[in-house]
Amino acid sequence: MAHVIITVSGISISSGALTPAQLNGLACVICEGEDGAMVPVGTIEACQVFAHPACVPSQPVxxxxxxxxxxxxxxxxxxxxxxxxxxxxxxxxxxxxxxxxxxxxxxxxxxxxxxxxxxxxxxxxxxxxxxxxxxxxxxxxxxxxxxxxxxxxxxxxxxxxxxxxxxxxxxxxxxxxxxxxxxxxxxxxxxxxxxxxxxxxxxxxxxxxxxxxxxxxxxxxxxxxxxxxx
Known part of the structure; x- marks a missing residue:
């Protein structure tokens, strides 16, 4: 399957570089942390992905x-x-x-x-x-x-x-x-x-x-x- 690219706060992220927890919305796509509140930042392979607000300060949400x-x-x-x-x-x-x-x-x-x-x-x-x-x-x-x-x-x-x-x-x-x-x-x-x-x-x-x-x-x-x- 071809990898999907999304851009979060100027950072290009490939679905191939994400862990299962990140792809499942359980971990931040930037820092990989699983604790704390997160906001949606995009969709990869029909799954909504998330990040901590502090990790995406310039991302419009x-x-x-x-x-x-x-x-x-x-x-x-x-x-x-x-x-x-x-x-x-x-x-x-x-x-x-x-x-x-x-x-x-x-x-x-x-x-x-x-x-x-x-x-x-x-x-x-x-x-x-x-x-x-x-x-x-x-x-x-x-x-x-x-x-x-x-x-x-x-x-x-x-x-x-x-x-x-x-x-x-x-x-x-x-x-x-x-x-x-x-x-x-x-x-x-x-x-x-x-x-x-x-x-x-x-x-x-x-x-x-x-x-x-x-x-x-x-x-x-x-x-x-x-x-x-x-």
Whole structure:
């Protein structure tokens, strides 16, 4: 089979030079490391390959997706988890994938957000959540636990309720959301730095600007949604 070449941050990489772990998306295509969060950087022989963000600083990548985990034993549990994932996407600007099973590689996400109890609380947990939480800890992927209700607050500029990770100004203690701070990554389709809203695509909530969101909703209804960063 002919070797496939991709270019990552100015480096040409041949499929023949990659290890099985790199070709299977388990290891960084630059440093071969298998720990830590990684982002997709290309496709080789129909397999998506990944690299650590620090290894590809000049590589243009879509907004880093996050994995949202929690109880999924009943339809009601899944509905609650989807609602929480909506808030994660809405407040962070990151595509939020809802983990309804444990067949995910947590290293392919920039963070894992937990809905419900965590391993540190010493209570009985959903088996899917247990596996993914343990893997995030083992591989050094950021594990974001629920913040106490007492920290919830409204954005001073737009009024958006901050329930995931409230950020206060270090001097004034004022609260501002990611959009109003200028920290939101922007639209997952056109990559423009505009205010976004979550749209359900392929089991995830994905942030789109208003024009792209309108087009994506139409495409989803027609069953012809284009590939986006999910």
């Amino acid at each position: 879509p907004p880093s997706r996050v994995l949202v985990i929690g109880p999924v034993a009943t339809p009601g549990d899944v509905a609650d988890l989807r609602a929480f994932a909506f808030d994660v996407c809405d407040q962070t600007g990151a595509p939020a994938v809802v983990a309804t099973h444990n067949d995910y590689d947590v290293r392919h996400f920039s963070a894992v957000y937990v809905y419900g109890p965590t391993l540190s609380e010493g209570v009985r947990l959903d088996p899917v959540a247990v596996v993914l939480m343990a893997e995030a800890i083992a591989y050094g992927v950021d594990l974001v636990e629920p913040q106490p209700l007492a920290l919830d607050a409204n954005c001073e500029a737009c009024g958006q309720r901050q329930t995931i990770t409230t950020v206060r100004d270090g001097v004034t203690s004022e609260v501002f959301c990611a959009d109003c701070r200028g920290d939101a990554p922007g639209c997952a389709w056109c990559f423009e730095d505009d205010v976004t809203s979550p749209v359900p695509v392929d089991g995830a909530w994905v942030p789109f600007c208003h024009p792209c969101g309108k087009q994506m909703r139409k495409a989803v209804r027609r069953g012809s949604a284009p590939h986006v960063a999910v």
